[in-house]
Amino acid sequence: MNSFKRLASDTAIYGASSIVGRFLNWWLVPYYSFMFLPEEYGVVTNMYAYVAFFLVLLTYGMETSYFRYASKSKEPEKVYSTSIISLFFTTISFVLLASAFRHEIAALIQYPDHPEYVLWFAIILGIDAFTAIPFARLRLNNRPVKFAFIKFVFIGFNIGFNLFFISLCPKLMENNPESIVRLVYSEDIGVGYVFISNLLASVITLILLLPEILRISFSFDKALLKQMLSYGFPILIVGLTGMVNQNIDKVLIPFLIPENQDPMFQLGVYGANYKLAVLMNMFIQAFRYAFEPFFFARSDSKNDPKVYATVMKYFVIFGLLIFLGMVLYIDLVKIIIDSKYHVGLKVVPIILMANLFFGIYFTLSLWYKLTDKTRYGAYMALIGAAITLILNIILIPKIGYMGSAYAVFSCFFVMMIVSYVLGQKFYPVPYDLKRIAIYFSLALVIYLVSVYTADLNSINKYIFNTALIGVFLFGVLQFEKSEIRKLFSRKKQN
16 A cells, blocks of 8 residues: 555656646747747747757667666666766767767758857757666656756756846846846847756756766676667667657758748747647646556456546546637637737647547557557557658648648547557457547537637637537536446445
């Protein structure tokens, strides 16, 4: 019983540091929308898409390998030391190479006038990759409080530096051009202060982790490293394909949209509106923290498939409620970003539904984890990556960032369907497809009705849309009232 309490407690802390942290960081998006033009914010979107790819490459599955080998080894310190020494040398090599060829790399990614971006991000990536193992060690040693504390310190300093450089410094310079602030601020850097803020916050994180880093035994086992690299390689492939599915569009848009159609403006608009779907992401992230321990901790009960089917149904219901809440009140949601980005609001429903499909795919994915057929996870990720790449290359030149939105939607939809079909073959679960289809259909009809009544004045529209959500809830209660009653009665009995 104590172990389950500990699991629940640790999950809550890790979940808070991740979900709350992401939510706090997300508020920088509306802030940037008011401080930067779309083409400037497009630079931020583009650069962080590269970061996502390179962070997976630079950690090369070592974090998961460390968990695997340190938890079973009689010499966990040797595993820790081998892991961190390996990452140290690969990280240093990457930073030195990126620094030496920063001008060529900057030209390659279409920032020939800003080689400093390459240097700053090389250091950021190096620190983030290198600190992955110390963070993993904190988790393995059941030290979630320190883990969460350092994560929150990073977030706090990152937000603080952004506010200092982007908002406070210009005002101080305006009132007093000879202020000491001129030693650390130049208006020519502009959007670069987003990256500098991240760099400074990452350095502070590294300093806070130094006590963990310096505890290494300086023992290096080549044979162990080979085993860890072999174990981590499939994880690297899955990680890269995942990044393709989520970020390749933000890399391709500047290359595939003609210059006369202002690709960076389109990327900025797309990036800001893509981020509006954050509520669905937060729901999925919170669900993942709760669901993974839940199904791995359960014994092989004959009732498990029925339990998973029930979980899936209610996951879909709550996901559709978030979808309807966002799209039916989009006029309220949109005020958190500047009006110059509102032209891209049409991608929000598509991205929201795509994220819901991804959440369903994740929930379905228990079959290959429970049956030890994890290679199928890699196959499905590769299928999704192929769809994403092909559709982006075909659609972006024709319809701009809308092509990226359709590509994301198609990718996660196909992955969801493939996972369901394979799952029913290897680990049949009696999902209530009829009810799920009814709820999806009802949500779609409600959404279409709201689109055709979008010309109503604000008050009438909100009243009408609230009534539409009431219709959805009423439909759910009509179908689920007996099961909900049973769930509550079981809770009472317990």
